[in-house]
Amino acid sequence: MNDELRLHGFNNLTKSLSFNIYDINFAKTEQHQNEYIAYIDEMYNADRLTEILTQVTDIIGANVLNVARQDYEPHGASVTILISEYPVEGEEDYSQASPGPMPETVVGHLDKSHITVHTYPESHPDSGISTFRADIDVSTCGVISPLKALNFLIHSFDSDVVTMDYRVRGFTRDVDGRKHYIDHEINSIQNFLAEDTKQIYEMIDVNIYQENIFHTKMLLKEFNIENYLFGRSVSEFSEDELDSITKALWREMQEIFYSRNMSNGPAPV
Template sequence: MVARHDKRLKLHGFNNLTKSLSFNIYDICYAPSEQHRGEYIEYIDEAYNAERLTQILTEVANIIGANILDISRQDYDPQGASVTMLISEEPIATEKIGYTEGPGPGPLPETVLAHLDKSHITVHTYPESHPAGGISTFRADIDVSTCGRISPLRALNFLIHSLESDIVIMDYRVRGFTRDIRGKKHFIDHKINSIQNFLSRDTQDRYQMVDVNVYQEYLFHTKMLIKEFDIDQYLFGMGKEDYSPKELKRIERLLQREMAEIFYGKNVGRI
């Protein structure tokens, strides 16, 4: 039996491939009053401060096999936070990272930037609400771009579980090329048919998913929408007992419409 590392590409020099994972994560809630919306923003700001963001990015670096060189972080007044993390590729850890499709281990506001050597991780968060409907949303934009052998896909499950999201929209792309010892160009160094193959079974069971993949361009796109939800988990500042059955039905329709519009990227009207 041939050992797995013996099957790997024998390269001429450094692996120049860039692997970029970009995704949006959305959390939805119902906050009917101005006070409730303010409390929701405060909750988001506290739950995803610079200290927690640093913990999350540290774990991401560990999962993808990178070595942290330096960390800088800052919380802002009245809200927001940022973290900057310098990271380098760690040869010993990357030896243990497989190239086959499969889920990695496995939950941000304001701005996070992590530099690998020639690579980076960024996270930006956007709490948003509108008084007319009582719906508030929290969006996190995450980009993990790596050069060389380490892959951002291994941290995917951890990030999704860290945020317990209602909607996830992801893009993964491999750019550039690297040469083997005979000079042949390789435009990808691992097999991938779908981002879904890197998600754990419990994650796949919780979400309805749609793929749009352009294989010849090494571009993979997956959208995820939560299948079922307990409305009591979406009522910020109040509980089910504070609403009549008729009001709960109306709120549920509002939440479903909000999720559908974000998932499909268009206004869908009443549902």
């Protein structure tokens, strides 16, 4: 916030960052599909998700008040952390749109805030395509933006497709009684992404600037098929099979990115 701006009381702005992260994979047999679901449940169980969200709390300079977590049957997990403000030594200018750390401690003051994550692993028995989705929400009140945790969270998962929404709600008053509906400069969520992240993703923005609503979608530009074959190696497939699997993976990613089913093969990026 501008150093010359003096507020009347507490900063009442609510800043909410919500995004879905999708990890796509190929598991050919029913056994491999079940093993993939089991792997995801172990890799991103409630304990592991709690570790990730606790690191997010450190990044934005918050204090953990309470943790609620749950692993589900047959699969999936949820974690909710209530956080409050506390001072951290150091200085950072939060009025500038700049990428956050991956991760480092950041100065901030929060209150009445929370961080949540829910996971949804699934696998299609016919196509062999398996998709893991993580829904994450970081909501803060005060001078700091949850966008500081964006890069860390994207790189904490195998992110093939990411959809992000950021909104600033409410208002805060200065000492003269004038309302302020946002306290930092932003014209795109992309302002807060690290350069190496921008290099590997295609991105589309849909923003409503006058309402302080920002939406960005990210799609991986390219991938190595060897990293997407669960339980099998490239040598176990023919060239035609690998080509077919690659097209199926691209199609899955693009259907999620464009939010529509495609009947005539993968759409151009």
